[in-house]
Structures are given as structure tokens and as C-alpha cells.
Amino acid sequence: MPLDFRLDHNDFTLSDECLDAMARVLKKTRVKERGFMLCAESPSAPIYPSSDRIGGANSIKVRDCRGQGRGIVVGAYHTHPDSTCAPSWYDAFALIRRAFGCQRPTLGCRAGTKDKTVRCEAVKETPTLVEVNYFLSKRKGRAGTLATTDPEICAHLTEPIMFPISWKPEPKKTTRETVVDYDRNHSLEELRKMCRDKGVTVSGDKKTLARRLIAV
Ligand SMILES: [Zn+2]
Numbered sequence: 001m002p003l004d005f006r007l008d009h010n011d012f013t014l015s016d017e018c019l020d021a022m023a024r025v026l027k028k029t030r031v032k033e034r035g036f037m038l039c040a041e042s043p044s045a046p047i048y049p050s051s052d053r054i055g056g057a058n059s060i061k062v063r064d065c066r067g068q069g070r071g072i073v074v075g076a077y078h079t080h081p082d083s084t085c086a087p088s089w090y091d092a093f094a095l096i097r098r099a100f101g102c103q104r105p106t107l108g109c110r111a112g113t114k115d116k117t118v119r120c121e122a123v124k125e126t127p128t129l130v131e132v133n134y135f136l137s138k139r140k141g142r143a144g145t146l147a148t149t150d151p152e153i154c155a156h157l158t159e160p161i162m163f164p165i166s167w168k169p170e171p172k173k174t175t176r177e178t179v180v181d182y183d184r185n186h187s188l189e190e191l192r193k194m195c196r197d198k199g200v201t202v203s204g205d206k207k208t209l210a211r212r213l214i215a216v
Pocket of ligand 1: 078
């Protein structure tokens with residue numbers, strides 16, 4: 001199911017493909033940040049991922065949407081190894097700078113391996129060059145700090161939307177596989193005992209007993 005949400009007065013839709021890519025990229029995250037651009041035909045159209053990129057331990061540059069056949073940049077997504085989805089000061093600054101570059105309120109999304117949660121914010125308004133330069137002058141010494149340590153930069157961001165990342169459930173095992181598993185993992189004696197415990201007939205070979213156990 002695509003995820004629709006509104007941040008202030010801007011609507012966004014994360015497509016299934018995008019949600020799957022967010023989960024896949026987080027699952028692969030070990031010591032380096034990973035991520036991709038969020039691309040769409042128009043600012044409020046369904047959002048698709050650009051190609052995956054791998055960054056460093058504390059930073060990442062994601063590729064733009066050109067060449068993806070997917071129009072314009074709507075935002076960016078990246079993962080935090082060994083951390084949560086809370087935005088760093090640099091994440092907030094990157095979001096402001098990107099929104100200025102795009103001249104529209106873009107989306108900043110990230111996920112952390114520690115909380116397995118995606119968090120997205122947008123900028124409230126398209127920032128001005130003066131605002132971008134102001135934060136540019138403030139960025140020294142901010143490495144490794146959270147955006148929440150600076151109320152001024154937070155004032156430019158909308159309330160976040162947060163949702164747990166969901167991996168696609170493992171495909172359900174078919175009965176045939178399960179019979180094989182029973183056969184492989186248990187002795188005839190064990191299967192007979194399991195049948196006895198469940199009150200079913202204990203005669204027959206291992207596969208017959210397995211099939212009977214699955215049926216109850
Ligand atoms: Zn980050």
C-alpha cells in the first residue's frame with residue numbers, strides 16, 4: 001500500500017516501490033550510510049527511488065533523478081548505521097539547501113538501524129538564499145550534533161511523520177516443504193510421539209505422520 005501523508009500544506013505519496021527500497025536499503029546498512037533520491041513526475045505525484053548510493057559512516061551524497069526517467073527531485077532518503085532516524089543538524093541543513101535548490105518544499109527522510117523507523121520532514125516554506133547562507137555560516141562545529149540542538153533550524157522543518165520500516169514477510173512455506181522439514185528434522189519416534197500428543201493415529205511412515213501433523 002502506498003503511503004499518503006501531508007506535512008503542513010504539502011502532500012506526499014511514497015509508492016510501494018519506494019517503501020520497499022527504503023526497507024531493503026536499511027536492511028543492507030552496516031557501517032556506511034546508504035540512500036537514494038526521492039523522485040516524481042510532479043511535487044505531489046507518487047514518489048519513486050533513484051539508484052542506491054553508498055556513502056561514508058556519517059555522510060552520503062545521493063544521485064539526482066536524471067536518468068531515472070522519473071522527473072524531478074522531491075526529496076532524499078538515507079540510512080543511519082548504528083543510530084536512530086533522528087535528523088542530524090547536517091540532515092536539516094541539507095534539507096533546507098535542497099529545498100532552496102529545487103525552489104519548493106522538499107522531503108527529507110531517513111531510517112536508523114537502531115529503531116528500524118523511517119522519519120520524514122519537509123521544510124515549511126521554500127527557504128531564501130539569506131536563510132541558506134545564514135545556516136551555512138552556522139554549520140561549523142555542528143558535525144555529529146542533532147538538529148534538535150538548534151531550535152532555529154528546527155523552526156524551518158515541519159512536524160515529522162514516522163513509521164516503522166516493514167520488511168516483506170517471508171513467503172509462506174508450502175505444505176510440501178513443511179513435510180520435507182518434518183522428515184528432515186525429526187526421527188520416526190519423535191513424529192510418533194508428536195502424533196500421540198496431538199491425539200492422531202501413529203501408524204505409517206515419517207511423511208505420512210508429517211502430513212497428519214500438518215493437517216491438525
Ligand atoms: Zn543523516
